[in-house]
Amino acid sequence: MCIKYNHEKVEKKWRKYWEENPVNQEDPSKPKYYCLDMFPYPSGSGLHVGHWRGYVLSDVWSRYKVLQGYQVLHPMGWDAFGLPAENDAIQKGIHPEVGTARNIATFKRQLHEISAIYDWDREINTTDPEYYKWTQWIFVQMFKKGLAYEKEMPINWCPSCKTGLANEEVVNGSCERCGSGVTKKNLRQWMLKITAYADRLLEDLDQLDWPEKVKKMQRDWIGKSYGAEVDFTIEGMDKSIKVFTTRPDTLYGATFMVLAPEHAMVKELTTEGQKEVVEQYVQTASMKSSVDRMADKEKTGAFTGSYAINPLTQKPIPIWIADYVLADYGTGAIMCVPAHDERDFEFAKKFNLSITPVIQKEEGDIQEITEPYTGEGKMINSGQFNGISSEEAKEVIATYLEEQQIGKKTVSYKLRDWVFSRQRYWGEPIPIIHCEKCGATPVPEHQLPVTLPEVESYEPTGTGESPLAAISDWVLTTCPRCGEPARRETNTMPQWAGSSWYYLRYVDPYNEKEIIDKDKAKEWLPVDMYVGGIEHAVLHLLYVRFYTKFLYDIGVIDFEEPFTFLFNQGMITKDGIKMSKSKGNVVSPDDLVNRYGCDSLRMYELFVGPPELDSEWDDRGIEGVYRFINKVWNLIAENATSKKEATEEMERLRHQMIYEITTRLDQFNLNTVVSGFMEYTNKLIDLAKKEGGIDPETMDALIILLAPFTPHIAEEFWEMRGHKNSVFEQTWPIYDEEKMKEDRIEMAVQINGKVRDTITVGLEEDKEEVLSKAKTAIADRIQGKTIVKEIYVPNKIINIVVK
């Protein structure tokens, strides 16, 4: 007989129960575990099955930890500042606050469908003044430490969003948000000195249990390289130019020099005759967008007319400008060694500049140089350094430069300081007041938050001013230091500001006096498990590490890394492409929940594939999970009141099941946990049929194992079994390896590595017995042949090698 379960009724019942009896109640005696999801931006389009995946994953993990006896912190909140709400405001005239609140309500309703054990009492919202008060507070602390500073410089500018962007927000030369080509714009900007933390951000990666891919991306982004700064004096001038090189060993081969078009000395170095050419080149270079500059690999440049002196050869070398040299890396100027650098070689060929080899690949004369040699070798044409290896020369020449005071060993980073101001409305106002007399002055802490004022138009001005600049009665204020009339800073913070420290606030969300209580921080932090997509590898995940280190430095917290363990879940794809509203390929969870229930969908989200890889979505597959749940229902329903004693075989199956589920879960192989449940349930059903029932202990173990995955049905089963309390008040079952062991096992018998038969052997049988049994089994196959070798691997295989 088949009894079908009513998922709607069951799920409704237990949701109501959990509302009155939360699963994860406060208990000071329990050890703490903090499991965090990357909080979402509440967009208007709602959740699809791809979003579910990460949330299910972290909830399964949280519930598992509850059953292991932890008190779990599993909060949720909203990263709610950002462009879409603001663009809606511009188009539809709805205040971003209104639109955001509406989207949050939708998101929250949809998240409830997952039945995660979120602690909604700790919900945070980055746009709440009570929250961003502290976002601003951190900025003020950074300002006081000199880590937030103003600078006028050419920055990345998105012409469509009409705002400046951080380096991290430029992806392949385009705006990370809207995809428009990024240009440069000279603007006064607030910057955060993340470069001051470059070394610590790099070194501390080693201690993190994060995916190697993310760590590598961060290492590459920080881009530390060792080298030397070398001074080249300018011929006929009492000045010098500093260059950065990672190859001091090639200094004798430096036959020309190139400056970035934006280099400060370009004007000074340009001779009368070259003026027109140089000015034209600088002009053209400044017009190029990042995309063009990247796509256009053909070398271009202009000669300034001036010469520098190579400090080792004492020969004059021409100074050029070219846009393949970046203004904001190293010193913005390079020495060029065309014989040993591909780019310099290309440039030298194009403009017919001389090429001097200084490293010999192998013995013999160098004929003509047809391509640059970038490897190691023996030094030549390098005066006193001839004959040593180039590897050695790197160190020796750098040391020599230091002794002669014409250079010094140094390091350089690809990481740039963080452009932190945005010329948009919907963000945290930067809490600074500009006073003519006192300069930039932070808003006193007791006056925080500086709240966002109402504006008439949210439209970005495009001039480099934020819409806030138009509200004169907000802008005009007095200097907190001298009391004279002053102006408020009108730029806002980037969306990353609020998310760079939010994980702290969940621990102590209502604290009005400080950002977080020290004792509570000690109790809960850092985060034990952080779950989210990989798209933030060098954005959010870098920024949040920077903020954490800063807060450590000023004594707010006593740890330096926010997330001990990071898990990146793969995307859900449909027809091979990422599921998204704009692609029109989203699958809504609503129908599936209605038809099969939350428990089925939760389990299916895990079953689609390895959680760290992208997985293709197929609605039909959920049927299998649904059938599985019904099978368990029947098994439990038919045996609910069973008082049967477990047979040895049943007990063995139980321990094997606990072992398999637990170890797979611990390794995060969640797709195989689900298949494991199916496999063992099938075995239990077969055995129950054979033995006329199943014992209570095995049933209870199965129910507890299922609880993190299918919580509603697990509670229902628990109740069916006659237990009074919640299944989540139980403890995770443990296995006994002794009781898992089979007393008879099947072994494959191979001839020359090919399986020809199988034999059943008992635990007590020794090598000789097994081998003779095997040989009997394959006797007619090896008749007349000579046995060369016999391989016996206990419990695994027998291989008879014959000739």
Add this chain to the structure above:
RNA sequence: GCGGAUGUGGCGGAAUAGGCAGACGCAGCAGACUCAAAAUCUGCCGGUGGUGACAUCGUAUGGGUUCGACUCCCUUCAUCCGCACCA
């Protein structure tokens, strides 16, 4: 260009201190139940040959190590991702 990941039936995927490839599920086929359908249950389900027990090939490609390779080493190819003139 550099770096990384991935490649197994019609499909999603199992199996790595080297040891019976295809677990589990989807789809499909056949049967049972039914007036019928759905649901459920049972069986089959990589290719080729054979009525058949069986033989043979088979984990992107070609080679190597080994008694034995999806797993280790080398070659090539394809797809995806990251970085991209960082001196």
